[in-house]
Amino acid sequence: MSIISVSDLTHQYAVEGREKTLALSNVNLEIKKNEFVTLLGPSGCGKTTLMRAIGGLVSPTQGTITVNGKKVDGPNQDSAIVFQSFALMPWASVLQNVTFGLEMRGVGNKTEREHKAMAAIAQVGLKGFENKLPKELSGGMQQRVGLARALVVSTPVLLMDEPFGALDQQTRRYMQEELLRIWQEDQRTVVFVTHDMEEAIMLADKVVLMSARPGRIEEVIDVTFPRPRDPDAVERLPEFVELKEHLWRRLRQAHELNAA
Amino acid sequence: MSIISVSDLTHQYAVEGREKTLALSNVNLEIKKNEFVTLLGPSGCGKTTLMRAIGGLVSPTQGTITVNGKKVDGPNQDSAIVFQSFALMPWASVLQNVTFGLEMRGVGNKTEREHKAMAAIAQVGLKGFENKLPKELSGGMQQRVGLARALVVSTPVLLMDEPFGALDQQTRRYMQEELLRIWQEDQRTVVFVTHDMEEAIMLADKVVLMSARPGRIEEVIDVTFPRPRDPDAVERLPEFVELKEHLWRRLRQAHELNAA
Amino acid sequence: QDAGNLTLGFPGGVGPTDIPAILALQELEAQGWTTNYIEFDSPDIQTQALLNGDIQVASMGPATVFAANIAGADLRIVSNNNSIDFIVLAKTGIEECADLDGEIVAYHSTGSTTTAHLYRYIADNCPEITPNYMVLSGSANRAAALLNGQIAGTIVRMEDWIAATGGEDERAKILALLAETQSTLLTQTIVVSAKNVEAERGEVEAFVDALHAQFAKVYEDPAAYAELAAPYLDGASVETVAAVYGALVESELFPKEKALSPDQIADTIAFYEEAGRAEPGALTPENVADFTLADR
Amino acid sequence: MAGSISPAVGTGPAVSGKPIHILNLRKDLTGPQALVVRILALVVFAVLWQFAAEAADSILIPTFTETMEAIYQTAFVTGEIWPALWVSNLPLIIGFAVSVLISVPLGLAMARWKAIDAALSPVIALALALPIAPLIPVVLVALGMGMTPKVVIIVLFSWVFIATNVRAGARRVDKSLVEMAQSYGATEGQVWWRILIPGAIPAVFAGLRIGLGRAFAGMVIVELIMLPIGIGALLLDYRGDFKAGLLYATTILVMVEAVILALLMQALERRLIQWK
Amino acid sequence: MTMSSVAIQGDSPTAGFVRVIRNITANWMGMIVIALIWEVAGQIFQQPWLPPLSRVLTRMVELFTTGGLSQHLVASLSSLAIGFAIALAIGLVVGVLMGLFNTIYTALDVYVNAMLFTPGLIFAPILFAIFGLSDATRISVVVIYAVFIIIINTAAAVRNVDRPLIEMAASYGANRRTTVFRIVLPDAFPLIIAGLRMGAGRAVKGMVNGEMFIALIGIGGQAARYGKQFDFTSVWAISVFIMILAVVINQVVTWIEKRLTAWVD
Ligand SMILES: Nc1ncnc2c1ncn2[C@@H]1O[C@H](COP(=O)(O)OP(=O)(O)OP(=O)(O)O)[C@@H](O)[C@H]1O
Ligand SMILES: Nc1ncnc2c1ncn2[C@@H]1O[C@H](COP(=O)(O)OP(=O)(O)OP(=O)(O)O)[C@@H](O)[C@H]1O
Ligand SMILES: [Mg+2]
Ligand SMILES: [Mg+2]
Numbered sequence A, B: 001m002s003i004i005s006v007s008d009l010t011h012q013y014a015v016e017g018r019e020k021t022l023a024l025s026n027v028n029l030e031i032k033k034n035e036f037v038t039l040l041g042p043s044g045c046g047k048t049t050l051m052r053a054i055g056g057l058v059s060p061t062q063g064t065i066t067v068n069g070k071k072v073d074g075p076n077q078d079s080a081i082v083f084q085s086f087a088l089m090p091w092a093s094v095l096q097n098v099t100f101g102l103e104m105r106g107v108g109n110k111t112e113r114e115h116k117a118m119a120a121i122a123q124v125g126l127k128g129f130e131n132k133l134p135k136e137l138s139g140g141m142q143q144r145v146g147l148a149r150a151l152v153v154s155t156p157v158l159l160m161d162e163p164f165g166a167l168d169q170q171t172r173r174y175m176q177e178e179l180l181r182i183w184q185e186d187q188r189t190v191v192f193v194t195h196d197m198e199e200a201i202m203l204a205d206k207v208v209l210m211s212a213r214p215g216r217i218e219e220v221i222d223v224t225f226p227r228p229r230d231p232d233a234v235e236r237l238p239e240f241v242e243l244k245e246h247l248w249r250r251l252r253q254a255h256e257l258n259a260a
Numbered sequence C: 001q002d003a004g005n006l007t008l009g010f011p012g013g014v015g016p017t018d019i020p021a022i023l024a025l026q027e028l029e030a031q032g033w034t035t036n037y038i039e040f041d042s043p044d045i046q047t048q049a050l051l052n053g054d055i056q057v058a059s060m061g062p063a064t065v066f067a068a069n070i071a072g073a074d075l076r077i078v079s080n081n082n083s084i085d086f087i088v089l090a091k092t093g094i095e096e097c098a099d100l101d102g103e104i105v106a107y108h109s110t111g112s113t114t115t116a117h118l119y120r121y122i123a124d125n126c127p128e129i130t131p132n133y134m135v136l137s138g139s140a141n142r143a144a145a146l147l148n149g150q151i152a153g154t155i156v157r158m159e160d161w162i163a164a165t166g167g168e169d170e171r172a173k174i175l176a177l178l179a180e181t182q183s184t185l186l187t188q189t190i191v192v193s194a195k196n197v198e199a200e201r202g203e204v205e206a207f208v209d210a211l212h213a214q215f216a217k218v219y220e221d222p223a224a225y226a227e228l229a230a231p232y233l234d235g236a237s238v239e240t241v242a243a244v245y246g247a248l249v250e251s252e253l254f255p256k257e258k259a260l261s262p263d264q265i266a267d268t269i270a271f272y273e274e275a276g277r278a279e280p281g282a283l284t285p286e287n288v289a290d291f292t293l294a295d296r
Numbered sequence D: 001m002a003g004s005i006s007p008a009v010g011t012g013p014a015v016s017g018k019p020i021h022i023l024n025l026r027k028d029l030t031g032p033q034a035l036v037v038r039i040l041a042l043v044v045f046a047v048l049w050q051f052a053a054e055a056a057d058s059i060l061i062p063t064f065t066e067t068m069e070a071i072y073q074t075a076f077v078t079g080e081i082w083p084a085l086w087v088s089n090l091p092l093i094i095g096f097a098v099s100v101l102i103s104v105p106l107g108l109a110m111a112r113w114k115a116i117d118a119a120l121s122p123v124i125a126l127a128l129a130l131p132i133a134p135l136i137p138v139v140l141v142a143l144g145m146g147m148t149p150k151v152v153i154i155v156l157f158s159w160v161f162i163a164t165n166v167r168a169g170a171r172r173v174d175k176s177l178v179e180m181a182q183s184y185g186a187t188e189g190q191v192w193w194r195i196l197i198p199g200a201i202p203a204v205f206a207g208l209r210i211g212l213g214r215a216f217a218g219m220v221i222v223e224l225i226m227l228p229i230g231i232g233a234l235l236l237d238y239r240g241d242f243k244a245g246l247l248y249a250t251t252i253l254v255m256v257e258a259v260i261l262a263l264l265m266q267a268l269e270r271r272l273i274q275w276k
Numbered sequence E: 001m002t003m004s005s006v007a008i009q010g011d012s013p014t015a016g017f018v019r020v021i022r023n024i025t026a027n028w029m030g031m032i033v034i035a036l037i038w039e040v041a042g043q044i045f046q047q048p049w050l051p052p053l054s055r056v057l058t059r060m061v062e063l064f065t066t067g068g069l070s071q072h073l074v075a076s077l078s079s080l081a082i083g084f085a086i087a088l089a090i091g092l093v094v095g096v097l098m099g100l101f102n103t104i105y106t107a108l109d110v111y112v113n114a115m116l117f118t119p120g121l122i123f124a125p126i127l128f129a130i131f132g133l134s135d136a137t138r139i140s141v142v143v144i145y146a147v148f149i150i151i152i153n154t155a156a157a158v159r160n161v162d163r164p165l166i167e168m169a170a171s172y173g174a175n176r177r178t179t180v181f182r183i184v185l186p187d188a189f190p191l192i193i194a195g196l197r198m199g200a201g202r203a204v205k206g207m208v209n210g211e212m213f214i215a216l217i218g219i220g221g222q223a224a225r226y227g228k229q230f231d232f233t234s235v236w237a238i239s240v241f242i243m244i245l246a247v248v249i250n251q252v253v254t255w256i257e258k259r260l261t262a263w264v265d
Helices: A047-054 A094-104 A110-123 A139-152 A169-186 A197-203 A238-254 B047-054 B094-104 B110-123 B139-152 B169-186 B197-203 B238-254 C016-030 C043-052 C062-070 C113-125 C139-147 C158-165 C201-220 C222-232 C238-250 C262-274 D031-056 D064-077 D081-112 D114-129 D132-143 D147-171 D175-183 D188-225 D230-240 D244-272 E003-009 E013-045 E053-065 E070-100 E102-117 E120-131 E135-159 E163-171 E176-213 E218-228 E232-260
Strands: A002-013 A021-032 A036-040 A062-067 A079-082 A157-161 A189-193 A206-210 A217-222 B002-013 B021-032 B036-040 B062-067 B079-082 B157-161 B189-193 B206-210 B217-222 C005-011 C034-040 C057-060 C075-083 C086-091 C104-107 C132-135 C153-157 C172-177 C186-193
Touching: A002 A047, A002 A189, A021 A047, A021 A189, A021 A217, A036 A047, A036 A197, A047 A062, A047 A079, A047 A157, A047 A189, A079 A139, A079 E163, A094 A110, A094 A139, A094 E176, A110 A139, A139 A157, A139 A169, A169 A197, A169 B238, A189 A197, A197 A238, A206 A238, A217 A238, A238 B169, B002 B047, B002 B189, B021 B047, B021 B189, B021 B217, B036 B047, B036 B197, B047 B062, B047 B079, B047 B157, B047 B189, B079 B139, B079 D175, B094 B110, B094 B139, B094 D188, B110 B139, B139 B157, B139 B169, B169 B197, B189 B197, B197 B238, B206 B238, B217 B238, C005 C016, C005 C043, C005 C201, C016 C034, C016 C075, C016 C201, C016 C222, C016 C238, C034 C043, C043 C057, C043 C062, C043 C075, C043 C186, C043 D230, C043 E120, C057 C062, C062 C075, C062 C113, C062 C186, C062 C262, C062 D230, C075 C201, C086 C113, C086 C139, C086 C158, C104 C113, C104 C139, C113 C153, C113 C262, C139 C153, C139 C158, C139 D132, C153 C158, C158 C172, C158 C238, C186 C201, C186 C262, C201 C222, C201 C238, C222 C238, D031 D064, D031 E102, D064 D081, D064 D244, D081 D114, D081 D147, D081 D188, D081 D230, D081 D244, D114 D147, D114 E013, D114 E176, D114 E232, D132 D147, D132 D188, D132 E176, D132 E218, D132 E232, D147 D188, D147 E176, D175 D188, D188 D230, D188 D244, D188 E102, D188 E120, D188 E135, D230 D244, D244 E102, E013 E053, E053 E232, E070 E102, E070 E135, E070 E176, E070 E218, E102 E135, E120 E135, E120 E176, E135 E176, E163 E176, E176 E218, E176 E232, E218 E232
Parallel strands: A036 A189, A036 A206, A079 A157, A157 A189, B036 B189, B036 B206, B079 B157, B157 B189, C005 C034, C005 C057, C104 C132, C104 C153
Antiparallel strands: A002 A021, A002 A062, A206 A217, B002 B021, B002 B062, B206 B217, C057 C186, C075 C186, C086 C153, C086 C172
16 A cells, blocks of 8 residues: 555666766665655765655666556656755746646646645745745745745645755744644655654654665664654653664664764 | 954845845844854844855945954955855866865965865765765765865854755764864854754854844853863753753744744 | 830949949839839849849849850840940059069959959060969959058059049059950940840830930030939039049940940950850850840 | 645646656767767758759759769869868968957956946947948958958957857856855956856857857958958859859858867867766 | 935935936946047047047938938838847747757757858848848848847757756646746746847848848948948948947847846846
């Protein structure tokens, strides 16, 4: 009953005339419908690559990926991606950037789309910035525009690459709560890359731990705290602290820097 | 005896034909020589703007800034900046990007510079990636290249805009330790923007808390834990936990989302 | 008389020698014709316009007619427009042909008509010299270059020389009037396309008649004619134009006979054969000229 | 609190229709494949030319086969083309070099400083439209007959295209890179050498290619209008003698030379912008 | 209320006027300087080929009022407008196709460049053979002059579009067409405009040259005649007029560009 199934995935970047880089090696991963999975791993271990492969933006050197029962061989309408580099259209206002996804999927008419988009913009705390251009926003604000764009289209799968990386903790906490709420209401499957172990545990049904380059899956940890979760409460649970310590130890082992 | 002195700083972004944005309003700040100051505040509150003003990249609408006794009226040799958006030259290899700063300051000859740069690259954990191009690196790796470039030039002032934002916690912790070591050895003044409260406390002599737009300085908190600090130990101090709680509360008050 | 319809083509830049043709058109217009004239920048495009029937008659040099016919076109000279009006100019200090030895002498381009005439002049008068030839297109340009001291000698059309100097200038002088020595050669003729000539015979005949009526008027009173002509020559004063017509009439450069002389055509062909611009025997007076139109 | 996002209606499973292909820009065909495509294009062009010319049946328009034969003649039998090419190329090279030396810095300066851009942009517009051809007599009278007027006209023909493209390219260079360099104490010269020029390289090359094209056109036009030596003289003669085959053969050989130069430039460009 | 506070408020007509003047001096400084140098040099050197600007301008007015230049103007400008419109349509379509499809690019690249390198005049006989003595010939010369540079710049602009944005659009299910209209064209817009700018300049030249080198007609034909008569003042007068025309076109393009590209830093 997996909605995403990655089997035997290997990816090597081969830029013509340059040295090759093996980014992923033999990755196997099964993600069930409506599961919330977080990806954790050292910098440069291939998280973005794995994400992009699931989204169909990278055609892997080896192995297959199926999403929603279909083999992935290009970008598809089953997943929406929040990009690590934001990928905002510099010529379009915040509102236009957010409606873009809806438009591409042919959702409703213009007014409906704008209505939805306005709600999403407010949700990410950017009310009043609808008509600004990306260059007029701070880093964190840009990131939230990209977030709103992905949230507003209702794809079964949501792929998020460090979506809260540029946010302050307060905004981040608020966004986490929103995300969980949306996820629970709409029943979506979320793959979420993060560097923050607490975040990874707090949000996840499953934490996937990756090792340093070439990226492999080290361990998959089930997180069974009851839902809905209250972040402040969860943080104080002894199991939470224990899990965090465990991850910390594992990451330290997996870490390329310590290997060097 | 301040090395950086910001007085009465107000900045308004005025893009022709567009609405104006008041980013900073009446900011006053004194930073002493060799101090480690962290800037904390909600997304979009003007941290980057303040940083860029100190670095001379933004000429503020009002108020004056002096660095090292000289009035800032343009980019200057007293400060090195780590950019939130990395600002790597896409056509240059990692090594070339890192030597760039040294070259601009006319440090040593080519071999010396490369030698220094290689050391810095190793320091940020990118040994073996010297000849890669930025597009061949992951987000976190790119960020570390920008970091190495700033670390390797020995300016009295180091301005760092979320330098560890894209790093996993393990790498981040390692980089924090490195940064503290370098700072202590070389005696530099560091202004460090972060979203991570723990990081802000751990590193700082002084945490500067900013309020939401238009950015003002809410509170300046002295952090007096003895140095050298062992992050793992500091984290367990009751004063640390207390300080964190305090910041958390203040931030929540200052937060634009709650205001909305 | 039935009102006809006629378009005439010129090489670009109307000069005094072209005016009779324009005034002939005016004359026809006054009789109720619809007429028009177009200036072409290059002879090859003009030829094409003639072949396409965009224009019915054209004023062009025999060199173009010969070259086009050798290339397979079917053009016919039907009337003379003016005989050779070229002059050889030299800067002051050069007294005769032989003095040009080693000096800079400019001509249009290796294959052009004027160049052939210049070679002929030198071959006739001082075959032993080797001038330092350079290329400079445009008769008026060469006149200006000579006056500016950039070249020592050149060949130009008389009308350009007179337009530039009014006939005299202390910086240069006329070395030879080719009209005197090479007067049997044609330089500007009225041409039609053989393919279209039958359909337009009436128009062409009427035009040739009107043109020769204009020539007669020039000979009658060059000064009076200059006043008619001046408005068509942008910026030229009546005196200058009168001087040009005076010189042209004096040298009898406009044809006095309507009939086209087969000898003149034959001489002109021979001249180009000699100059290496046409295979001997490739051209005959009959396949470059139509005597039936003018010899009525 | 902000309103919630309700799921889109009617975008259920139906949305996952046909696969989407990512646009793959700049993935050039290479090797034999490219050759086949190019030759195919040439064949289509040649056939069209042949039929069109036969249909037009004009003494000024040669057929494709006539032209090819003429190329063979002028290049290998009479060899007429070579000395002419040589004579014409000297001013071309000098003129183009002068253009580059003027325009690349100018374009960069315009991209760098708003004031210069504002001051020069009308001048650029003027120069883009300045009709050079009618002014050739003016240039000749002013500068005489030697090499200078040719070089000047070639410069006049080409500089503005290089400047325009360099400006457009340098404006696309990430502003934060300039700031970065300045923050490291880069001098103005270093900002240019290390940031603006490398960043603008793709556009600079596009500009150089266009500029080279214009320089070629300038070379031919001066020769056609006023100083027919070299290629221009050949073209005038062939035109005057209605040797259409040779006329277009010469034209094509000039184009071939230009294309070869452009391809060499492209190869250099490829080496320089691997990072794209 | 003092003058300075009025200026800061920026609403009063005086302040608006001051701003306009300042804009004009800033934007036209280069031109004003050139004009002054020209005038002074013309007065000092008194060369026939460099008449002072004032004389040229006077002559220009003369040509239009008494010289009958205005009668040529309508015909010249309409062939320019039609020709440029056609060049624009062909140039953008072919350029975008070349930018998008690598096969088309490979097939046409060399030839389009070759055409750009060829002096437009060479095509005069061919165009004349096809269109004869009609306006179509002049229009086609304008097209030939302008179209290739537009094609080349458009193709280059499209090929350099930011890759992450294309991926983003694809991930939202944008099909090829939508991606082209919503991502590729906006991103390529600044460079395409640069091409149009150059194309417009070339079109004006095409108009002049077409009128000079086929049959002498329109304002180009007039310029050629004056050139042959060594009437440099008139040659300059017409050239200056054509340049003014081009600057006006350029200002229009700039105005459109500014409207549409506020997002460029
Ligand atoms: N376009 C590319 N070309 C060549 N190599 C690449 C490319 N993109 C990534 N790589 C390499 O692949 C490896 C994995 O990169 P990836 O971006 O997937 O890492 P990541 O886990 O997302 O890291 P981070 O947490 O820093 O974002 C890295 O070593 C990087 O150098
Ligand atoms: N170039 C610009 N033009 C107009 N407005 C701008 C510009 N840059 C920033 N702003 C505005 O100024 C305010 C402060 O921006 P700044 O980048 O300094 O915030 P920040 O504190 O660094 O935020 P973050 O933590 O998200 O990076 C924001 O509201 C933003 O919209
Ligand atoms: Mg990543
Ligand atoms: Mg910031």
